[in-house]
Amino acid sequence: MRNRVFVIGVGMTKFEKPGRRDGWDYPDMARESGTKALQDAGISYDLIEQAFVGYVYGESTSGQRAVYELGLTGIPVVNVNNNCSTGSTALYLAAQSIKGGLAQCALALGFEKMQPGSLGSTFDDRAHPMAAHMEAMAEISEVLFPPAPWMFGAAGREHMQQYGSTPEHFAKIGYKNHLHSVNNPYAQFQESYSLEDILSARMIYDPLTKLQCSPTSDGSGAAILASEEFVDKHGLAEQAVEIVGQAMTTDYQNTFDGTCKALIGYHMNVAAAQSVYEQSALGPEDFQVIELHDCFSANELLLYEALGLCAEGEAAKLIDVGDTTYGGRWVVNPSGGLISKGHPLGATGLAQCAELTWQLRGDADKRQVDGVTAVLQHNIGLGGAAVVTAYQRAER
Template identity: 45%
Template structure:
């Protein structure tokens, strides 16, 4: 088994639907940026995995063929919002197993406006999520699934622990403050708790500024073996110290908890395995990019990933333990709430930020002394990927 390293990363600025290039051009730009970052030519790539959710058959080939017809294996990956990080998971395994010495994971999304509804009306989708949600809080056929389930998690956190609306809004304020220094982020203007709470109501307690925006974008990561790292002198490469992909168990849907429905249990299981593989714990993490698709899910993640105990997240947020000068810097990129959430690109974009952080190349976003980083991605339906990166 070879150790796997991320030798190069690249992404493009995230934009609103209708403002971006088409997916294959976005992907090409991200790949070229990653190749340049690693100092590797596309002809050296031996295997590729491409993550996306809103595309057609072999869109990965459509994108990568623009860089050359090299005959390599190209696998298209669809794992909901964890598609991009699932592509990294596959290529990391290919490198560790010795099947490839140089591989690439790519993620992209050309998103429509608004929160997407079911892709197909004539076949079952998200049946476990719908069944559990209906039993817990009821089901609205004409409302997008993410709004109902993450809004339901928000209600549950308020009801169970007494978390205040202002606490949820503070997460959006923190997100915008971080994003102002990120040239790849969609929203770079700072905001206030009052503005967040007074933004357009979306569903239940969720307001517009508490929801990640539909966004288009692409990102890529080049993964190499230790022997290639040494042979090519890739001294800036970042080690993948531990990584896990987990899916749901019965308790995700039988516990009568909306937090479990949106991924608390699956994320906790993925994190536990990744921590074990990397021989670290949450107390060792200096910087984390986690899946803040809604403010409620950022709190779910704090507790699922072990940064706070259940019921203690409000204190953690109010005391600003989630930003610079605190216990751990959460989403220095601005996260999904401010950077944007082009579904297939999100997980790899998180890794781009963390690689820059561990190299000390994040500019005004730099987390001083960052040596251990965590990436967390969750997809409804469901899957969670947790990656531990080390300098």
């Protein structure tokens, strides 16, 4: 029998343009997000039994250096790197430790201190982990560097050709997420733009303009997870949020089925979502808020279909009728998403967890969605790993 898993505390820093805060290093980020999570949980660091710390760019044991800002208690600290899904992978590992009875209370923390500009490879003297994906993409799409906007943009073009979606549909996603971020004090950008602004911004890879692409960011997020026994012992049920379903998937053989959407993780996303729906006995119609991996607007559109919000080919219809924003069937990325909140790779999944925890508690301030009873999180890293998590309030 597996133990129930609860989120009892969350915290994050404001996401910033790289280098904007002078002298703001990753230990400072971790101290800020971790301290907020501990304060939110109302516990001290010495109750944490294991820590899982995620980052993509950094030296070995940076995870230890980060959490040493919170305390030196000799606990196991596991360093985690899973590309853009690093933060949710740390969350997944912390949840596994609670679920398996290995710990009563665990910390998942993620951070990133990034360089300005497009992402590049660090080690050029060995096989690139995305080489097979990029080679397969090059066989079906014109090649452009850097790889990320090319691969996601190509998947967007494929959807346009197959189902008739238009550049305006992708732009409307950028418009929505920038508009949502105006009410998020943690967001890197808090400025709304007109649809024309989005469409006329600098083209990165047609149909994706700059205002439809996530930026590089500095920042950190943290979540404290606990068992049912720990929640009861410390009287935390009123604030606790239960993880009622969680799945991680990696690439399947059909990743290389000859389509662009498969190469950016479509089949991983479908499988992870279906597993979570089975675990939780919830379906897409049962969620009110969704935080998903909109690294590019094309990915958000494809995720509407992968997560089962609509049938394949019908994502544009959801956008046209406003079903993914306030007043619609779901509010997708009330935080502003990666496009506007920012995307410090190791922190993204934990920032999503924080936003959804606040939404379930009714603590999301101007972003608060009415009547929230269940929420869904999706985070993906190419190469590849997809993590999907469903949450409900503990008392439910």
